[in-house]
Amino acid sequence: MTDLLLPLGQVAAIGGAVALGPLIWWRQRSRASTPAGRLRALTVLTLFLTFDLIVFGAFTRLTDSGLGCPDWPGCYSAASPVGARHHIEAAQAAMPTGPVTHGKAWIEMVHRYLASAVGLLILLLAVLSWKLARSARAHHEPAPSPWLPTLTLVWVCVQGAFGALTVTMKLFPAIVTLHLLFGLGLLMLLAWQREAYVPRPLSVSAAPAALRTAVAVVLVLALVQVALGGWVSTNYAVLACDEFPTCHGGQWWPHLDFAQGFQLWRELGQRADGSWLGFEALAAIHMAHRIGAGVVFVAILALAWTLRRHAADWSNWLLAAAGWQLASGLSNVVLDWPIAAALAHTGGATVLMALLTTLLVRLRSADH
Incomplete structure (x- = not known):
């Protein structure tokens, strides 16, 4: 269990560091907004990063980097390819044209760091949504339902599980395809969530x-x-x-x-x-x-x-x-x-x- 939890925590910490920059930018840009406006801005930011994650996931697949680190969540149980360099060198020496190289390992791990960052942002969205809903009830004011952000949080956890299966099941086509579809579903949920904070009916x-x-x-x-x-x-x-x-x-x-x-x-x-x-x-x-x-x-x-x-x-x-x-x-x-x-x-x-x-x-x- 330690072999799983330790690298999982380390990868999540690196994901948190990746998310820190966008969060600082969001905080500065939305300081004067209402709580609902800040949530909408955070949703837009998360939506943009999710788009980046999907495209980078495609890049990972197209460069045959999906097994650049053939275990999960770390790279040979390390938090980054730096700590796994000896394992990577041995795998590359045994199979020079194989799936494991230093470049492919970094591509795969950057994908995991970005996925962790998006997951942490979605967790923050869910927490802030419940906080806004509780405050609105106390002041008898309307507020968007927090259940959509909660569904998005559950969805991203399932998406993470499919990401793990993509690696552990060695790029099993059905799992990889489902991983893509769940990624698009996540983007669609965030697009829906974005509209919930500032409803803008279509002018028809x-x-x-x-x-x-x-x-x-x-x-x-x-x-x-x-x-x-x-x-x-x-x-x-x-x-x-x-x-x-x-x-x-x-x-x-x-x-x-x-x-x-x-x-x-x-x-x-x-x-x-x-x-x-x-x-x-x-x-x-x-x-x-x-x-x-x-x-x-x-x-x-x-x-x-x-x-x-x-x-x-x-x-x-x-x-x-x-x-x-x-x-x-x-x-x-x-x-x-x-x-x-x-x-x-x-x-x-x-x-x-x-x-x-x-x-x-x-x-x-x-x-x-």
Whole structure:
């Protein structure tokens, strides 16, 4: 137990040090604000750092640094790669092109430090939310419910558990994909929470009652598409189709093995029976994501067209996000998956989810 608790405390302490700078900045900037205004500013700060964490998590995966420190929460039970340098050197000497190098270890640990910092900020948000609610009740004043920040705190703890499983289960594709989805869910909760402190109903002109339903449908479709994108990335299936609009060798529809490609509970690169995953399975994963992208793109265009008559600024934001995702997604294929394009694609998906969540919350506020 000591082998777990000691590095966990050390990593959390480093995360606290990372969070200290943003907290000082937040405190200085929001000194003259109301308690609700300070909470909203802290939520915006945490939202921004969560976006950074998701993108840096993608960078960790794209640089094959997920097992740079093959244990958890520390690096060979040390708080940083400095204390684990002998273990890292031995692993690198045994396998020079393997997953453990000094550079990859630092990338993985920086990701954990940033995750710890975000977790501590969310803990502070929950504590301050309950304090604000208690003060508001004492003075018979309205205040946002503290249960949403509490749910966010529980969510980030579950997300941390999936982060640990990502390492201990050796990049098990289903776990890595769930880790990504829980990260996006965390961002969506923070976007929702941000709106709760200063409600700003969407300015609409005779918006149809079905508009909120349409946004919810697009949000669900986008989530499914993100899950497919995560499955492509965690299975390294991006270049299974290295052409566009065709897939491989000029084929529009090559032989695809969806059954093996979407067998969820299996090791990385393997089938459930332990044999190697074939090209047909990887191509099926890629093509499913490509088809999903077309569906979501059309859905966003339809939603943007509807919004143009009621909230043109939101229509433009959604069109910009959809265009960004189209360009960055195509760049991954035609430019052989450069890290910059892959990070742009992940960042674009994250922004799109935050936009759709905020839009849905504001439409809900308008209805009430």
